[in-house]
Amino acid sequence: MKSKIENSLEIKDLNINFNSYLGVAEVLKDLKFKIPKHSWFGLAGESGCGKSVTALSILKLLPDSAVIKSGEILFQGENLLEKSETQMEGIRGKQISMVFQDPQTSLNPSMRIENQLIETLLAHKRMNKRDAKQTALEMLEKVKINSPKDSFRQYPHELSGGMKQRVAIANALLCKPNLLIADEFTTNLDVTIQSEIITLVLQLQEEFNMEILFISHDLALIYESCDYMGVMYAGQIVESGKVSKVFKEPSHPYTKGLLEAIPTLSQKTTKKLQGISGFVPSLVNPPRGCRFHTRCKLKIKNVCDTEDCLETVLGEDHSVWCHLFN
Amino acid sequence: MEEIWKLRLTETKRTVRIIFDSPLGIIGAAIVLIVLLMAIFAPELSTHDPYELNISERLKPPNLDHWFGTDQVGRDIYTRIIYGSRYSIAAGIIVVGIGLIVGSFVGLIAGYPGGKSGEWIMRVTDIFLAFPTLVLALALVSTLGPSFVNAMIAISIVYWPKYARLVYGQALSIKENDYVKFGELLGEGKTKIRIRHIYPNTLSAVIVQATLDFGDAILYFAALSFLGLGSQPPAANWGSMISFAQNYMMIAWWMAIFPGLAIFIVVLGFNLLGDSLRDSLDPQLRRLKAFKPIRFTWLGKFRKLI
Numbered sequence: 001m002k003s004k005i006e007n008s009l010e011i012k013d014l015n016i017n018f019n020s021y022l023g024v025a026e027v028l029k030d031l032k033f034k035i036p037k038h039s040w041f042g043l044a045g046e047s048g049c050g051k052s053v054t055a056l057s058i059l060k061l062l063p064d065s066a067v068i069k070s071g072e073i074l075f076q077g078e079n080l081l082e083k084s085e086t087q088m089e090g091i092r093g094k095q096i097s098m099v100f101q102d103p104q105t106s107l108n109p110s111m112r113i114e115n116q117l118i119e120t121l122l123a124h125k126r127m128n129k130r131d132a133k134q135t136a137l138e139m140l141e142k143v144k145i146n147s148p149k150d151s152f153r154q155y156p157h158e159l160s161g162g163m164k165q166r167v168a169i170a171n172a173l174l175c176k177p178n179l180l181i182a183d184e185f186t187t188n189l190d191v192t193i194q195s196e197i198i199t200l201v202l203q204l205q206e207e208f209n210m211e212i213l214f215i216s217h218d219l220a221l222i223y224e225s226c227d228y229m230g231v232m233y234a235g236q237i238v239e240s241g242k243v244s245k246v247f248k249e250p251s252h253p254y255t256k257g258l259l260e261a262i263p264t265l266s267q268k269t270t271k272k273l274q275g276i277s278g279f280v281p282s283l284v285n286p287p288r289g290c291r292f293h294t295r296c297k298l299k300i301k302n303v304c305d306t307e308d309c310l311e312t313v314l315g316e317d318h319s320v321w322c323h324l325f326n
Numbered sequence: 327m328e329e330i331w332k333l334r335l336t337e338t339k340r341t342v343r344i345i346f347d348s349p350l351g352i353i354g355a356a357i358v359l360i361v362l363l364m365a366i367f368a369p370e371l372s373t374h375d376p377y378e379l380n381i382s383e384r385l386k387p388p389n390l391d392h393w394f395g396t397d398q399v400g401r402d403i404y405t406r407i408i409y410g411s412r413y414s415i416a417a418g419i420i421v422v423g424i425g426l427i428v429g430s431f432v433g434l435i436a437g438y439p440g441g442k443s444g445e446w447i448m449r450v451t452d453i454f455l456a457f458p459t460l461v462l463a464l465a466l467v468s469t470l471g472p473s474f475v476n477a478m479i480a481i482s483i484v485y486w487p488k489y490a491r492l493v494y495g496q497a498l499s500i501k502e503n504d505y506v507k508f509g510e511l512l513g514e515g516k517t518k519i520r521i522r523h524i525y526p527n528t529l530s531a532v533i534v535q536a537t538l539d540f541g542d543a544i545l546y547f548a549a550l551s552f553l554g555l556g557s558q559p560p561a562a563n564w565g566s567m568i569s570f571a572q573n574y575m576m577i578a579w580w581m582a583i584f585p586g587l588a589i590f591i592v593v594l595g596f597n598l599l600g601d602s603l604r605d606s607l608d609p610q611l612r613r614l615k616a617f618k619p620i621r622f623t624w625l626g627k628f629r630k631l632i
Binding site for chain 1: 441508510514526527
C-alpha cells in the first residue's frame with residue numbers, strides 16, 4: 001500500500017443519472033467528499049437524497065437503470081470506476097463491506113447463522129471448513145453475542161433484532177475490510193440497543209483499523225459517533241467538514257434548518273416543532289441553480305435560482321456549497 | 327431468560343403442532359396417510375383379484391363377500407378401489423413433481439435477476455395459463471393418444487406455468503432482501519444466489535400449492551379417465567370405473583357411488599391438509615395460532631406426544 005495516501009476513500013465530482021419512466025433523474029450531482037484514514041464519516045440527509053445510491057456506487061452494485069456519467073471514486077488511491085467486474089469482486093466484501101439497514105432482511109431466513117458466516121469466509125479466503133468455523137465463532141464472540149455456540153446453530157428468526165444486527169456486523173467484518181459502509185444500520189433498533197451497537201462498532205473500528213462510512217438521518221447519532229460528516233440535499237453535498245465544526249457553526253441554511261428541527265427534551269410543549277417548509281424537489285427536473293433555493297428563506301434572487309453553487313472553504317476541514325458565502 | 331428460551335419450539339415441531347391443532351387438519355392428514363398406506367399395501371388389503379372376471383357374480387349389490395358389490399363382469403369393486411388408489415397417487419406425484427421442478431426452474435430463471443428476459447419468459451407462461459386447464463389437457467391427450475403416460479404428460483404441461491408464476495412472484499419479492507444484496511456483494515454467482523438464497527425461501531409457498539394441487543391433479547386424471555383418455559381398461563382406476571358405471575346407473579348404484587366417494591374423500595383430504603399447511607406456514611397466521619390455548623382435551627393429550 002502506498003503510504004502517501006491520506007484518504008481511504010475520496011469521491012470526486014460524481015454524477016449519476018437514473019433512467020426512469022418519468023425521464024432522466026439526476027440522482028447524484030457533483031458529489032464530493034473524502035474519508036480520512038481511521039475515521040468515521042457520517043453522511044446525513046433526508047430520505048431519497050441519494051445516500052444509499054452513494055453507498056451502492058462505491059461497491060458498483062447499482063441497478064441497471066443507473067448511468068455513471070462522470071467522476072472518480074478513489075479507494076486507497078485507485079479509481080474504482082475503472083476497475084473491471086472481476087477486480088471488483090476481489091474488493092467487494094473483502095476490502096469494502098457493508099452492513100444493511102434492516103436486520104430482519106440482512107440474513108437469509110432459511111440458513112443457519114453458522115452456514116451464512118462460513119459461506120462469507122469461503123467466498124474470499126481459501127481455508128477448510130473447520131478453520132472457517134473457528135474464525136466465525138471468534139467473530140461472533142467479538143460482536144458480543146451471548147452464547148455464540150448456541151446462536152451458531154440457530155436460524156435468524158430465533159434471534160432478536162439487536163442480535164441479528166450483531167450477526168450482520170460479524171458477517172460484514174469477517175474478511176477484515178478496510179472500509180465498512182453502514183447504511184442506517186441502527187435505524188430499526190431501539191435507542192438502548194442503538195447505543196450498544198455504536199459502542200461495539202467503535203471498539204471494533206479500533207481493533208480492525210478501518211474506516212466507516214455511516215449513512216444516517218439521525219444527526220444526534222452522527223454527532224456522537226463520527227469524526228467527519230457531510231450533509232446531503234437532493235443528490236448534492238451542501239456542507240461537509242469536521243463534525244465539531246459543522247455542529248458548532250452550521251453554515252448552509254439547510255444544515256441550520258436540520259439542526260433546528262431536532263426537538264429537545266427541555267422544549268416546552270406549547271412551542272411548535274420547527275421544520276423546513278416545502279418538499280424535496282423531484283430529481284427528474286431539478287430546480288436550476290442551487291437545488292435548495294425553492295425552500296430557502298435566505299435565497300438571493302437571480303443568483304440562487306440560476307447559477308450553480310461552488311465550494312467555499314470556510315476553514316480547515318469545513319466547506320460549504322452556498323451562494324451566501326461567495 | 328433461560329425459561330423463555332426453553333419455551334421456544336423448533337420450527338418443525340411448531341408446524342406439526344399447528345396442523346394438529348385444527349380438527350380439519352387432522353382429518354386431512356389422516357385421509358392422506360390412509361390413502362398412501364392403501365396404495366402401498368394394496369395386495370394385502372384387497373379381498374379379491376382386481377382383474378379376475380366372474381360372470382356368475384356380476385352386478386351383485388354390496389354383501390359380506392363383496393363389500394362394495396361387483397361390476398358388470400363380476401370384479402370386486404372394493405379391491406378395484408384399493409388398487410385404483412395407486413393410479414391416483416402416482417398421478418398426483420408425477421404431475422405435481424414435474425410441475426414443481428419445471429415451474430420452479432423457469433420461475434427462478436425469470437425472477438432473478440429479472441429484467442426484460444424474465445418478463446419475456448413470463449409472457450410465454452401466460453400463454454399457457456390463458457387456456458382453461460382441462461380443455462388444454464384434453465386437446466393434448468387427444469393428439470398424443472389416450473394412455474396413462476400421455477395423460478400425465480398432458481396434465482403436467484398444463485400445470486407447470488402455475489408454479490412458474492408462483493416462484494417468479496416470490497423471487498421478485500425475495501430478491502429485494504438485503505441478504506441477496508450481500509450475496510451479490512460477496513461475488514456469488516447468479517445460480518448460487520438462486521439456489522442458496524431465493525429457492526429455499528420460496529418453498530413454504532410452493533409446498534402449500536403442491537399439496538392443494540395434489541388433489542386437483544387426482545381430479546383431472548379422474549376426469550380424463552372418465553372420458554376414456556386416461557389409463558385404458560381393464561386398469562383399475564376411479565375415473566374409468568365411474569365411466570363404465572354410467573350404463574348401469576339404474577340397476578347398480580354401487581358401481582358409481584363408491585369410486586365417486588373415493589375421489590371425493592381423497593381430494594377433500596389433500597385440500598384440508600393443504601389449508602392447514604398454509605395456516606402453519608404463513609408467518610402472520612402462525613403467530614396467532616402457535617400460542618392459542620388448546621381447545622380439545624383429547625387433542626391436547628395427543629399434542630403433548632409430539
